[in-house]
Amino acid sequence: MVQRQLPNPAELLELMQFKKPSFDLKKRRLESALTIADLRTIAKRRTPKAAFDYTDGAAEGELSLARARQAFEDIEFHPRVLRPAESVDTSVDVLGGPSALPFGIAPTGFTRLMQTEGEIAGAGAAEAAGIPFTLSTLGTTSIEGVKAANPTGRNWFQLYVMRN
Known part of the structure; x- marks a missing residue:
């Protein structure tokens, strides 16, 4: 027969960690x-x-959006734990210039609809991350405003040539 044993309160205390509200x-x-x-x-x-x-949303039938979401879902993460990784370098050249990561912030029009700082916040985040920032033709901030927010970063501009 198994005898019941009360847990040691000191051992329980280690397991009971409450977050402050x-x-x-x-x-x-x-x-x-x-x-x-x-x-x-x-x-x-x-x-x-x-x-x-x-x-x-996305354009027209949102086919590109559906494909992008499916591609993301198809990625399977296989962590390799307890393996040496002394030097991990995520930097890469993107369009002939350095980037700390193999991507940048893509152009988004009317950004201030979603966030009051708009492109200023995005450009500052890009500078902090060491990645390129792209200002949309339909951006809500001037090129000069982006340059002021990201003075040392790589700033790009998406140009749509309008007929009128």
Whole structure:
């Protein structure tokens, strides 16, 4: 017969770690998001419909969006733990110049619909990450404003040539 044994309170204390309550609702909401889909759900609830639909949608039949989402879902992560990784270098040359990561921030028109700082925030984030930033033809910030926010970074401009 097995005898019941009460746990040692000192051993239980190690396992019982409580988080301090957060009164910052925005922070609490974002910390509860575990996936991109969770962030999308939060954004859909909190963003005006026109701004959300503009950001969430894609052109015409949204075929490229569907393919991109499928490609992302098809990636399988195979972690290799307990292997040496003394020097990991994610830097790469992108269009003839350096980038800390193999990507940059793509152009998005009307960015201030989604975030009050718009391209200024994106350009500053790109500078902090050491990646290129691209200002859209339909951006809400001037080229000079982007340069001021990202003075040492690689700033690009997406140019649509309009007929009129």
